Amino acid sequence: MPALFSDDWMVDFGNEWNEEPDLGDALAKIGFNSVIGYGFEGEDTARGYLNVENGYVTAAGAFDGQELNWDLRAKPDDWEKWCNKGLGMMALGLAYTGGKLKFKTGDYGAMIKNPAMAGPFIKSFTVMGRVARS
Known part of the structure; x- marks a missing residue:
């Protein structure tokens, strides 16, 4: 099984993202386009990334x-x-205010106030759980 945020894991995460209507379809409705990095606190760079175009992952892998x-x-x-x-x-x-989830880049406040973004963001954590990992 691939390690969390490894190249293979991110590709699998991207595939799961695209299979989940509460992510792709929901974000397509608002024309969501972003490059999202995932990583560990204290490290200089992200470990993995997703490139999202019109709600759907078009590229994923190790951060480069x-x-x-x-x-x-x-x-x-x-x-x-x-x-x-x-x-x-x-x-x-609680994770955000308690400092457990950090947004090194991106505006948490703007995202959480927009239901069209907040719902899919929360759903992305459920989708992460569908990806096998070591």
Whole structure:
């Protein structure tokens, strides 16, 4: 099984993202385009990325210097917990205000105030849990 945020894991995550209507279809309705990085707190760069065009992942893999619109960071144990249990709106707020989920790049406040973005963002954690990992 691929390690969290490895090249193979990110490709699998992108495929799962595209299979989930509450992500792709929902984000397509608002014309969402972004490059999203995922990684671990304290590291200089993200480990993996998704390129999202009109709601759907068009490229995914190991981070290789792409310019990121969003760069999400947390400790490995927190990522594992969220992958296993998902993340609801209240837990997301607590993770952010408690410093467990950091937005190195991206505007958490603007995202969470927009239901068309917040719902899919929360759903992305459930989708992460569908991806096998070591």
